[in-house]
Amino acid sequence: MTRSDPPPPPPPPVAFYAPMKAPDHPVPSGDRQIARGLMAALGAAGFAPRVACRFRAWEGRGDPVRQARLRRAGLWLADRLADSLARLPPERRPRLWFTYHLYHKAPDWLGPRVSARLGIPYAVAEASRALKQKHGPWADGFAEADAALTRADRVFAMTARGACGVAPVAGDRLVRLAPFLSDPGLIDPATVDRPAARAALAAAHGLDPGRRWLVTVAMMRPGDKLASFRLLAEALRRVGEGPPWTLLIAGDGAARAEVEAAFAGLPVVRLGALDPPALRDLYGAGDLFVWPGLNEGYGMVYIEAQAHGLPVVACDSGGVADVVRDGDGGRLVPDATPDGVAGAVVAVLADDALRVDQGVRARRKAAAEHGLERAADTLGAALGPLLPA
Incomplete structure:
Protein backbone atom coordinates (compact mmCIF):
# COMPACT_ATOMS: atom_id res chain seq x y z
CA MET A 1 0.00 0.00 0.00
CA THR A 2 1.41 3.40 -0.96
CA ARG A 3 0.80 6.65 0.85
CA SER A 4 -1.89 7.58 -1.66
CA ASP A 5 -3.81 4.32 -1.23
CA PRO A 6 -6.89 4.59 0.97
CA PRO A 7 -6.91 2.37 4.05
CA PRO A 8 -8.80 -0.90 3.61
CA PRO A 9 -12.41 -0.84 4.79
CA PRO A 10 -13.02 -2.31 8.24
CA PRO A 11 -14.49 -5.82 8.34
CA PRO A 12 -18.30 -5.78 8.38
CA PRO A 13 -19.70 -6.31 11.89
CA VAL A 14 -21.77 -9.47 12.42
CA ALA A 15 -24.14 -10.01 15.35
CA PHE A 16 -23.59 -13.58 16.63
CA TYR A 17 -26.12 -15.36 18.81
CA ALA A 18 -26.45 -18.89 20.21
CA PRO A 19 -29.84 -19.50 21.88
CA MET A 20 -28.65 -22.83 23.32
CA LYS A 21 -25.37 -21.72 24.92
CA ALA A 22 -23.34 -18.54 24.42
CA PRO A 23 -19.76 -18.91 23.11
CA ASP A 24 -18.43 -17.53 26.40
CA HIS A 25 -20.59 -19.74 28.64
CA PRO A 26 -18.51 -20.94 31.63
CA VAL A 27 -19.36 -24.65 31.18
CA PRO A 28 -17.27 -26.42 28.51
CA SER A 29 -19.14 -28.44 25.89
CA GLY A 30 -19.03 -29.38 22.25
CA ASP A 31 -21.81 -26.89 21.62
CA ARG A 32 -19.73 -24.05 23.05
CA GLN A 33 -16.68 -25.20 21.09
CA ILE A 34 -18.56 -25.17 17.78
CA ALA A 35 -19.97 -21.71 18.50
CA ARG A 36 -16.47 -20.41 19.14
CA GLY A 37 -15.27 -22.12 15.98
CA LEU A 38 -17.94 -20.45 13.90
CA MET A 39 -16.93 -17.06 15.27
CA ALA A 40 -13.31 -17.82 14.39
CA ALA A 41 -14.30 -18.90 10.88
CA LEU A 42 -16.38 -15.76 10.39
CA GLY A 43 -13.37 -13.71 11.44
CA ALA A 44 -11.14 -15.61 9.02
CA ALA A 45 -13.72 -14.95 6.29
CA GLY A 46 -13.30 -11.20 6.73
CA PHE A 47 -16.16 -10.42 9.11
CA ALA A 48 -16.08 -8.99 12.64
CA PRO A 49 -18.37 -11.22 14.74
CA ARG A 50 -19.51 -10.04 18.16
CA VAL A 51 -21.78 -11.80 20.64
CA ALA A 52 -25.05 -9.91 20.35
CA CYS A 53 -26.81 -11.32 23.41
CA ARG A 54 -26.39 -14.09 25.98
CA PHE A 55 -30.09 -14.78 26.46
CA ARG A 56 -30.57 -18.56 26.79
CA ALA A 57 -33.82 -19.65 25.13
CA TRP A 58 -33.41 -23.33 26.02
CA GLU A 59 -36.25 -25.09 27.85
CA GLY A 60 -35.70 -28.81 28.29
CA ARG A 61 -38.67 -30.03 30.32
CA GLY A 62 -41.53 -29.25 27.99
CA ASP A 63 -43.00 -26.78 30.48
CA PRO A 64 -45.48 -24.51 28.62
CA VAL A 65 -45.44 -21.85 31.34
CA ARG A 66 -41.67 -21.51 31.23
CA GLN A 67 -41.68 -21.55 27.43
CA ALA A 68 -44.22 -18.71 27.36
CA ARG A 69 -42.08 -16.75 29.81
CA LEU A 70 -38.98 -17.25 27.68
CA ARG A 71 -40.90 -16.19 24.59
CA ARG A 72 -42.04 -12.93 26.20
CA ALA A 73 -38.54 -12.23 27.51
CA GLY A 74 -36.98 -13.01 24.12
CA LEU A 75 -39.31 -10.74 22.16
CA TRP A 76 -38.87 -7.95 24.69
CA LEU A 77 -35.08 -8.32 24.45
CA ALA A 78 -35.26 -8.35 20.66
CA ASP A 79 -36.98 -4.96 20.59
CA ARG A 80 -34.58 -3.46 23.13
CA LEU A 81 -31.58 -4.87 21.26
CA ALA A 82 -32.83 -3.60 17.91
CA ASP A 83 -33.25 -0.10 19.38
CA SER A 84 -29.75 -0.24 20.88
CA LEU A 85 -28.06 -1.49 17.72
CA ALA A 86 -29.88 1.04 15.54
CA ARG A 87 -28.34 3.87 17.58
CA LEU A 88 -24.78 2.69 16.90
CA PRO A 89 -22.66 4.57 14.36
CA PRO A 90 -23.02 3.00 10.89
CA GLU A 91 -19.53 1.53 10.98
CA ARG A 92 -20.33 -0.36 14.20
CA ARG A 93 -23.85 -1.39 13.35
CA PRO A 94 -24.23 -5.11 12.45
CA ARG A 95 -24.57 -5.77 8.75
CA LEU A 96 -25.66 -9.36 9.27
CA TRP A 97 -27.17 -11.49 12.05
CA PHE A 98 -25.82 -15.04 12.52
CA THR A 99 -27.57 -17.56 14.79
CA TYR A 100 -26.00 -20.88 15.74
CA HIS A 101 -27.98 -23.98 16.83
CA LEU A 102 -31.64 -23.19 17.02
CA TYR A 103 -34.22 -25.95 17.41
CA HIS A 104 -37.52 -26.70 19.12
CA LYS A 105 -36.04 -26.54 22.65
CA ALA A 106 -34.02 -23.40 21.89
CA PRO A 107 -35.83 -21.29 19.27
CA ASP A 108 -34.44 -17.97 18.10
CA TRP A 109 -36.71 -15.25 19.45
CA LEU A 110 -34.12 -12.54 18.70
CA GLY A 111 -32.56 -12.95 15.27
CA PRO A 112 -35.57 -12.76 12.94
CA ARG A 113 -37.02 -9.77 14.79
CA VAL A 114 -33.77 -7.80 15.13
CA SER A 115 -32.63 -8.44 11.55
CA ALA A 116 -36.04 -7.35 10.22
CA ARG A 117 -35.94 -4.17 12.29
CA LEU A 118 -32.41 -3.33 11.12
CA GLY A 119 -32.99 -4.43 7.53
CA ILE A 120 -30.00 -6.79 7.53
CA PRO A 121 -29.58 -10.39 6.30
CA TYR A 122 -30.29 -13.26 8.69
CA ALA A 123 -28.22 -16.46 8.62
CA VAL A 124 -28.58 -19.69 10.59
CA ALA A 125 -26.12 -22.53 11.22
CA GLU A 126 -26.75 -26.00 12.63
CA ALA A 127 -30.50 -25.78 13.03
CA SER A 128 -32.14 -29.11 13.72
CA ARG A 129 -35.67 -30.06 12.76
CA ALA A 130 -37.43 -33.12 14.19
CA LEU A 131 -40.92 -33.50 12.73
CA LYS A 132 -42.08 -35.57 15.72
CA GLN A 133 -41.83 -32.35 17.78
CA LYS A 134 -44.34 -30.54 15.58
CA HIS A 135 -47.12 -31.64 17.92
CA GLY A 136 -46.25 -32.01 21.55
CA PRO A 137 -44.78 -30.12 24.51
CA TRP A 138 -42.41 -28.09 22.30
CA ALA A 139 -44.82 -27.42 19.44
CA ASP A 140 -44.52 -23.64 19.82
CA GLY A 141 -40.72 -23.84 19.78
CA PHE A 142 -40.84 -26.06 16.69
CA ALA A 143 -43.11 -23.55 14.91
CA GLU A 144 -40.82 -20.65 15.84
CA ALA A 145 -37.72 -22.52 14.67
CA ASP A 146 -39.47 -23.28 11.38
CA ALA A 147 -40.42 -19.64 11.02
CA ALA A 148 -36.80 -18.63 11.56
CA LEU A 149 -35.61 -21.13 8.93
CA THR A 150 -38.20 -19.78 6.50
CA ARG A 151 -37.03 -16.22 7.17
CA ALA A 152 -33.28 -16.99 6.93
CA ASP A 153 -31.31 -15.81 3.92
CA ARG A 154 -28.77 -18.63 4.38
CA VAL A 155 -29.06 -21.90 6.30
CA PHE A 156 -25.78 -23.73 6.96
CA ALA A 157 -25.89 -27.47 7.70
CA MET A 158 -22.79 -29.23 8.99
CA THR A 159 -23.97 -32.84 8.58
CA ALA A 160 -25.88 -34.82 5.97
CA ARG A 161 -28.55 -35.66 8.53
CA GLY A 162 -28.95 -31.99 9.48
CA ALA A 163 -29.18 -30.94 5.84
CA CYS A 164 -31.85 -33.55 5.17
CA GLY A 165 -33.90 -32.30 8.11
CA VAL A 166 -33.91 -28.61 7.21
CA ALA A 167 -33.99 -28.94 3.40
CA PRO A 168 -37.81 -28.95 3.15
CA VAL A 169 -37.88 -25.50 4.78
CA ALA A 170 -34.54 -24.02 3.66
CA GLY A 171 -34.78 -24.96 -0.02
CA ASP A 172 -32.10 -23.36 -2.22
CA ARG A 173 -30.89 -21.21 0.70
CA LEU A 174 -29.27 -24.32 2.21
CA VAL A 175 -25.44 -24.43 2.22
CA ARG A 176 -23.31 -27.38 3.36
CA LEU A 177 -20.55 -26.35 5.76
CA ALA A 178 -18.12 -29.17 6.57
CA PRO A 179 -17.29 -29.57 10.29
CA PHE A 180 -13.91 -28.01 11.01
CA LEU A 181 -11.14 -27.74 13.56
CA SER A 182 -10.74 -24.28 15.03
CA ASP A 183 -9.31 -24.47 18.56
CA PRO A 184 -5.99 -22.56 18.44
CA GLY A 185 -4.55 -24.96 21.00
CA LEU A 186 -5.15 -27.91 18.69
CA ILE A 187 -4.93 -26.41 15.24
CA ASP A 188 -1.20 -27.05 14.60
CA HIS A 370 -11.88 -30.00 8.00
CA GLY A 371 -9.61 -26.96 8.15
CA LEU A 372 -10.57 -23.47 9.32
CA GLU A 373 -9.62 -21.97 5.96
CA ARG A 374 -12.10 -24.17 4.10
CA ALA A 375 -14.88 -23.20 6.52
CA ALA A 376 -13.99 -19.52 6.12
CA ASP A 377 -14.13 -19.85 2.33
CA THR A 378 -17.58 -21.45 2.52
CA LEU A 379 -18.94 -18.78 4.86
CA GLY A 380 -17.43 -15.93 2.88
CA ALA A 381 -18.76 -17.18 -0.45
CA ALA A 382 -22.26 -17.69 0.94
CA LEU A 383 -22.58 -14.55 3.09
CA GLY A 384 -20.59 -11.99 1.13
CA PRO A 385 -23.20 -11.57 -1.64
CA LEU A 386 -25.87 -10.83 0.96
CA LEU A 387 -24.17 -7.61 2.06
CA PRO A 388 -24.83 -4.42 0.12
CA ALA A 389 -21.80 -2.91 -1.57
Missing part, protein backbone atom coordinates in the same frame (compact mmCIF):
# COMPACT_ATOMS: atom_id res chain seq x y z
CA PRO A 189 -0.57 -30.75 15.31
CA ALA A 190 2.83 -30.57 13.59
CA THR A 191 4.20 -28.97 16.77
CA VAL A 192 3.69 -32.18 18.80
CA ASP A 193 6.92 -34.02 19.60
CA ARG A 194 5.58 -37.59 19.81
CA PRO A 195 8.52 -39.20 21.68
CA ALA A 196 8.61 -36.34 24.20
CA ALA A 197 4.83 -36.36 24.69
CA ARG A 198 4.84 -40.12 25.14
CA ALA A 199 7.71 -40.00 27.62
CA ALA A 200 6.04 -37.24 29.64
CA LEU A 201 2.74 -39.13 29.85
CA ALA A 202 4.53 -42.33 30.82
CA ALA A 203 6.41 -40.56 33.59
CA ALA A 204 3.36 -38.69 34.91
CA HIS A 205 1.03 -41.69 35.04
CA GLY A 206 3.30 -44.69 35.33
CA LEU A 207 2.47 -45.92 31.83
CA ASP A 208 4.34 -48.58 29.91
CA PRO A 209 5.43 -47.01 26.59
CA GLY A 210 5.75 -50.51 25.15
CA ARG A 211 1.99 -51.00 25.23
CA ARG A 212 -0.46 -49.65 22.65
CA TRP A 213 -2.16 -46.55 23.99
CA LEU A 214 -5.83 -46.23 23.16
CA VAL A 215 -7.24 -42.72 23.60
CA THR A 216 -10.76 -41.55 24.43
CA VAL A 217 -11.80 -37.92 24.92
CA ALA A 218 -15.38 -37.28 26.07
CA MET A 219 -17.51 -35.58 28.68
CA MET A 220 -18.78 -37.93 31.40
CA ARG A 221 -22.47 -37.20 31.57
CA PRO A 222 -25.68 -39.24 31.63
CA GLY A 223 -27.40 -40.16 28.38
CA ASP A 224 -25.62 -40.93 25.12
CA LYS A 225 -22.15 -40.18 26.52
CA LEU A 226 -22.53 -42.69 29.34
CA ALA A 227 -24.03 -45.22 26.92
CA SER A 228 -20.99 -44.80 24.68
CA PHE A 229 -18.62 -45.32 27.61
CA ARG A 230 -20.47 -48.48 28.61
CA LEU A 231 -20.43 -49.80 25.04
CA LEU A 232 -16.70 -49.10 24.81
CA ALA A 233 -16.00 -50.85 28.12
CA GLU A 234 -17.90 -53.95 27.03
CA ALA A 235 -16.13 -53.93 23.66
CA LEU A 236 -12.69 -53.73 25.26
CA ARG A 237 -13.54 -56.69 27.49
CA ARG A 238 -13.94 -58.66 24.27
CA VAL A 239 -10.57 -57.69 22.82
CA GLY A 240 -8.71 -60.98 23.00
CA GLU A 241 -5.23 -61.94 21.92
CA GLY A 242 -3.04 -59.23 20.48
CA PRO A 243 -0.69 -56.45 21.50
CA PRO A 244 -1.16 -55.32 25.12
CA TRP A 245 -2.93 -51.99 25.47
CA THR A 246 -3.93 -49.30 27.96
CA LEU A 247 -6.88 -46.96 27.56
CA LEU A 248 -6.27 -43.29 28.40
CA ILE A 249 -9.50 -41.38 29.09
CA ALA A 250 -9.57 -37.58 29.06
CA GLY A 251 -12.77 -36.06 30.42
CA ASP A 252 -14.85 -35.59 33.53
CA GLY A 253 -18.42 -34.90 34.54
CA ALA A 254 -21.43 -35.90 36.61
CA ALA A 255 -21.32 -39.55 35.46
CA ARG A 256 -17.71 -40.13 36.48
CA ALA A 257 -18.59 -42.80 39.07
CA GLU A 258 -20.68 -44.74 36.52
CA VAL A 259 -17.86 -44.54 33.97
CA GLU A 260 -15.31 -45.79 36.49
CA ALA A 261 -17.62 -48.69 37.39
CA ALA A 262 -18.02 -49.63 33.72
CA PHE A 263 -14.24 -49.95 33.22
CA ALA A 264 -13.50 -51.71 36.52
CA GLY A 265 -10.78 -54.33 36.04
CA LEU A 266 -9.64 -53.02 32.65
CA PRO A 267 -6.23 -51.37 32.04
CA VAL A 268 -7.54 -47.80 32.11
CA VAL A 269 -5.95 -44.51 33.24
CA ARG A 270 -8.32 -41.59 33.77
CA LEU A 271 -6.59 -38.28 33.07
CA GLY A 272 -9.47 -35.94 33.98
CA ALA A 273 -10.39 -32.84 32.00
CA LEU A 274 -7.44 -31.57 29.93
CA ASP A 275 -6.76 -28.15 28.41
CA PRO A 276 -6.03 -27.92 24.66
CA PRO A 277 -2.21 -28.11 24.93
CA ALA A 278 -2.46 -31.25 27.07
CA LEU A 279 -5.03 -32.73 24.70
CA ARG A 280 -2.72 -32.02 21.78
CA ASP A 281 0.05 -33.99 23.48
CA LEU A 282 -2.34 -36.83 24.31
CA TYR A 283 -3.47 -37.15 20.71
CA GLY A 284 0.14 -36.99 19.55
CA ALA A 285 1.25 -39.69 22.00
CA GLY A 286 -1.59 -42.15 21.32
CA ASP A 287 -1.81 -45.10 18.95
CA LEU A 288 -5.57 -45.34 18.31
CA PHE A 289 -8.58 -43.16 19.12
CA VAL A 290 -11.63 -45.18 20.22
CA TRP A 291 -15.05 -43.68 20.89
CA PRO A 292 -18.40 -45.21 19.82
CA GLY A 293 -20.06 -41.77 19.56
CA LEU A 294 -23.67 -42.91 19.96
CA ASN A 295 -25.95 -40.23 18.50
CA GLU A 296 -23.12 -37.70 18.23
CA GLY A 297 -23.92 -34.61 16.16
CA TYR A 298 -20.63 -35.46 14.48
CA GLY A 299 -17.98 -35.30 17.20
CA MET A 300 -15.26 -32.66 17.13
CA VAL A 301 -12.90 -35.07 18.91
CA TYR A 302 -12.74 -37.25 15.79
CA ILE A 303 -11.43 -34.32 13.75
CA GLU A 304 -8.94 -33.41 16.48
CA ALA A 305 -7.63 -36.97 16.68
CA GLN A 306 -7.31 -37.37 12.92
CA ALA A 307 -5.56 -34.00 12.60
CA HIS A 308 -2.87 -35.37 14.91
CA GLY A 309 -2.43 -38.51 12.82
CA LEU A 310 -4.39 -40.70 15.21
CA PRO A 311 -6.58 -43.28 13.43
CA VAL A 312 -10.14 -43.58 14.72
CA VAL A 313 -12.54 -46.38 15.60
CA ALA A 314 -16.13 -45.12 15.83
CA CYS A 315 -19.70 -46.27 15.23
CA ASP A 316 -21.81 -45.15 12.29
CA SER A 317 -24.24 -43.29 14.54
CA GLY A 318 -25.70 -39.79 14.36
CA GLY A 319 -23.52 -37.57 12.21
CA VAL A 320 -20.22 -39.41 12.82
CA ALA A 321 -20.02 -40.51 9.18
CA ASP A 322 -19.63 -36.85 8.21
CA VAL A 323 -16.16 -36.82 9.78
CA VAL A 324 -15.07 -40.50 9.88
CA ARG A 325 -14.77 -42.67 6.76
CA ASP A 326 -14.14 -46.38 6.96
CA GLY A 327 -10.70 -47.18 5.59
CA ASP A 328 -9.71 -43.53 5.22
CA GLY A 329 -8.26 -42.58 8.58
CA GLY A 330 -9.86 -45.29 10.67
CA ARG A 331 -12.74 -47.71 10.98
CA LEU A 332 -16.44 -46.82 10.97
CA VAL A 333 -18.34 -49.69 12.58
CA PRO A 334 -21.75 -50.14 10.93
CA ASP A 335 -23.36 -51.81 13.94
CA ALA A 336 -23.02 -50.17 17.34
CA THR A 337 -22.33 -53.42 19.20
CA PRO A 338 -19.53 -54.51 21.53
CA ASP A 339 -18.45 -57.21 19.07
CA GLY A 340 -18.35 -54.73 16.18
CA VAL A 341 -16.24 -52.21 18.09
CA ALA A 342 -13.97 -54.94 19.51
CA GLY A 343 -13.36 -56.39 16.06
CA ALA A 344 -12.37 -53.00 14.64
CA VAL A 345 -9.99 -52.31 17.55
CA VAL A 346 -8.34 -55.71 17.17
CA ALA A 347 -7.92 -55.30 13.41
CA VAL A 348 -6.12 -51.96 13.75
CA LEU A 349 -4.02 -52.84 16.79
CA ALA A 350 -2.81 -56.11 15.30
CA ASP A 351 -1.46 -54.54 12.11
CA ASP A 352 1.21 -51.90 12.66
CA ALA A 353 1.49 -51.08 8.95
CA LEU A 354 -2.27 -50.60 8.71
CA ARG A 355 -2.31 -48.37 11.78
CA VAL A 356 0.48 -46.18 10.44
CA ASP A 357 -1.18 -45.94 7.02
CA GLN A 358 -4.52 -45.02 8.55
CA GLY A 359 -2.82 -42.39 10.71
CA VAL A 360 -1.29 -40.77 7.62
CA ARG A 361 -4.66 -40.87 5.87
CA ALA A 362 -6.34 -39.39 8.96
CA ARG A 363 -4.00 -36.41 9.04
CA ARG A 364 -4.38 -35.83 5.30
CA LYS A 365 -8.19 -36.04 5.46
CA ALA A 366 -8.45 -33.62 8.40
CA ALA A 367 -6.22 -31.07 6.68
CA ALA A 368 -8.01 -31.30 3.33
CA GLU A 369 -11.64 -31.43 4.50
